[in-house]
Amino acid sequence: MTQAEIKLCSLLLQEHFGEIVEKIGVHLIRTGSQPLRVIAHDTGTSLDQVKKALCVLIQHNLVIYQVHKRGVVEYEAQCSRVLRMLRYPRYIYTAKTLYSDTGELIVEELLLNGKMAMSAVVKKVADRLTETMEDGKTMDYAEVSNTFVRLADTHFVQRCPLVPATENSDPGPPPPAPTLVISEKDMYLVPKLSLIGKGKRRRSSDEDATGEPKAKRPKHTTDNKEPIPDDGIYWQANLDRFHQHFRDQGIVSAVANRMDQFTFQTQTSSEIVRTMLRMSEITTSSSAPFTQPLSSNEIFRSLPVGYNISKQVLDQYLTLLADDPLEFVGKSGDSGGGMYVINLHKALGSLATATLESVIQERFGSRCARIFRLVLQKKHLEQKQVEDFAMIPAKEAKDMLYKMLSENFISLQEIPKTPDHAPSRTFYLYTVNILSAARMLLHRCYKSVANLIERRQFETKENKRLLEKSQRVEAIIASMQATGAEEAQLQEIEEMITAPERQQLETLKRNVNKLDACEIQVVETIFLLESYIESTVKRQ
């Protein structure tokens, strides 16, 4: 774990869970797997605090535990999972676009609480939705359950590994930590609950209606105190599925940008690609280099209803997509009217390269970007050749090359002519290694996000006094309005905040918003680069 990543993890943990959890979490990330006592001793915190912190971290899937020999339990932190916290808003927004407000709240509850039982989620979401609805209307549990089931069917939420059913004949003492297991087919199985009720009603009871004897679910008699029909079955958000969705979104928008601006019918090629991706959602694993081959006939049948393009037009589009130098779509055979695949790995590579090019263009100018693209295309170029091909005067070309070299976007490859590697008798070729450039850029992104968060915290801390004052004033105004106060009194209270203070608050708000928006942008770039690096590393 690089220093930048550790710093970012530290900031995230501190912002979301407080200082104690941050201390323990960072310690675990730095030192790897450790037992409880050692953690308490090394960090100098009391045992209770460490226990609390570990519970929180385990609840949120940030720390895992393992039983080692002699019954010692060791805890290990997962740095990459901590970094996923940056994307929580994007996950929730995606759920909103796919499954509207209900889906959004379900995913939000699951992300905020780490793991939850289905009945708990449904109840909470129904209550929250009821609060936002007009007076007299309530949210039915059934509707929320339906959305939950749909989320599970499309694999956006998954079951957490379960405590294995203990055999009664086990004579020894229970192990210090349970080993949780989950089988692939059970991961998205929704327990049969009939959750009857509406939001906010106290009298709603969860009944175990159909009573299917599932081995993992103990039967509870329904009593008024605590009916928990799905006790022990916990759900969590399936982040990999969300990532798959983001990746598909990225590919579709890339195709749209590239092809659809010139075609007569808007968005056709991107729709075709989107259809192909949707058909391969469940059949292809997220780390496969390309999707399963799909025949042109299948694609034609699966196109969304509103698209009435003829078969020949579809074939023409597919041929066009397959011939495109970006190679997003490839032709893998001729049966069934032509078998087409989507090259996921190549697509991610193109997206990463485009990101690099864009960074260079915005940082160093369009001429530098031209040189970069040139070297990328020709793989290895000598300095003289760069000047000739790019048609840029020698001095400027050298300057730009060295600038990019110093920032590690371009690297040098030495080819000696003589065995003694004398510099005057060696070829120096400029080349671009996309993987290492992507890694370097990713590292910079992590640093940027850490800087953004720190700056935002600094700005907030600077104006803390003012913020608290304005909050107090707002609270006073709200309470006075509730009790019915005159306009003049309200005016007086509002004037407690002077005009320059108001201005200061405005500036603060604008700055914080800007910093937050920047963070969101950088996090998107991080996602692209991480996906590309992961896909490349898996193929090696």
Added chain:
Amino acid sequence: MASRGGGRGRGRGQLTFSMEAVGIGKGDALPPPTLQPSPLFPPLEFHPVPLPSGEEGEYVLALKQELRGAMRQLPYFIRPAVPKRDWRRLPRELKIRVRKLQKERTTILLPKRPPKTTEDKDETIQKLETLEKKEEEVTSEEDEEKEEEEEKEEEEEEEYDEEEHEEETDYIMSYFDNGEDFGGDSDDNMDEAIY
């Protein structure tokens, strides 16, 4: 080394590569020497691209800020503990009254101290489900550690002390004041109203 000399030997000032290749021709002025570290915020040559605005951007922004606020309110946000005070030096009445649980617990607990920690580990690991219950228990253990002397004092209505000592509960400490004068109650349910 002898051949390095003071740069006065033969072939002084010769480099292993030709200067023209790098781009510094003969007679060209070299760039000025750098006498100080580069500025902390170097001037940007090209202005950054404006941030995307629009409905989606605004929504995600609002969502992010809301999430940040929401997470601070959840029970998962652990606030740092109150520092231990030396109660011998302060007036007795300032000490926060201990909860009734402690009276029974400390007497039973002391002999059980060593095995309790393994039990704690058990509890820790198996408490994935009920976070609140666990927090209450751990809090009471913490209180034990904080207040080793079992002096029951009435506590002054000082806001300062109250806020410092309440971390996990939503009620001010006098809520738990059952008036020790009535003798200890036997039920552990702290949520019951006290008359």
